[in-house]
Amino acid sequence: MLRHLLICLALAISTLPARADEPLKIVASFSILGDFVRNVGGTSVSVTTLVGPDSDAHVYSPAPADAKKIADAKLIFINGLGFEGWLPRLVKSAGGKATVVTATSGIAPLKLGSDADPHAWQSVANAKIYVANIRDALEAADPAGAATVSANANAYLAKLDALDREVREAIARIPEARRKVISTHDAFGYFAAAYGIAFIAPQGVSTESEPSARDIAAIITQIKTGKIPAVFLENISDPRLMRRISAETGARIGGTLVSDSLTSENGEAPTYIDMVRHNIKALTSALTN
Ligand code: ZN
Secondary structure, X not given: OHHHHHHHHHHHHHHOOOOOOOXXXXXXXXXXXXHHHHHHXXXXXXXXXXXXXXXXXXXXXXXXXXXXXXXXXXXXXXXOOOOOOOHHHHHHHHOOOOEEEEOOOOOOOOEEOOEEOOOHHHOHHHHHHHHHHHHHHHHHHOHHHXXXXXXXXXXXXXXXXXXXXXXHHHHHOOOHHHOEEEOOEOOOHHHHHHHOOEEEOOEOOOOOOOOOHHHHHHHHHHHHHOOOOEEEEEOOOOOHHHHHHHHHHOOEEEEEEOOOOOOOOOOOOOOHHHHHHHHHHHHHHHHHO
């Protein structure tokens, strides 16, 4: 009798539909995108990121655990614009039924030579487009949760509006002639275009290729003739090249910019909003003094 009851119970449980309030399994290719998805999805999503804190998505090598994450996901958010060159092969080999959503869809890409610049998130106006794309994809994937997702998105978009004003006010305090810096790689093209600070970098829009001796010599000349006040390290890059350029030119190290990845929870920029605030603080303190 008891055995019969247990079998009935087991059958009943196994035939129950998935709970409607079970969070959607989402994969985000890198930490900044993961933060956007968490803000928009709230408790209706369970987000895993592939490229972790302080890591470089340009040159990422997927681990076996990543294939499992992809296979289990309902949605995969990617940056696109050539940022995650390793991802299409991973998705293909992992199998699964996830929909791949390109979060930069609708953003007019900047070009550096023939390459699209993938770092669109560095303009807060673009971050709002990422958020709108994420909202639309989450609503389509889970219509029952659409009202909550829409409210979350609106609240987060309002924070981004305030952040954008904060950046503009901070940059306005920097004397115009001093609004130029050196970063390790060309990660700040969209920031430069939106906010009017010139960024020059020895390395291009991807970190895949090392800068040549000629690239470095050209930067050193530019720093000297352009009287560029500061060079910046990046949280995802080896600091040695910038230290060398600083030593050879006398341009000081202005601090570390958070470029392609958030920091760990205990670091200075565990969220996108923290990242933008950290960067404007680093820029204004190096360029106004
Ligand atoms: Zn980059």
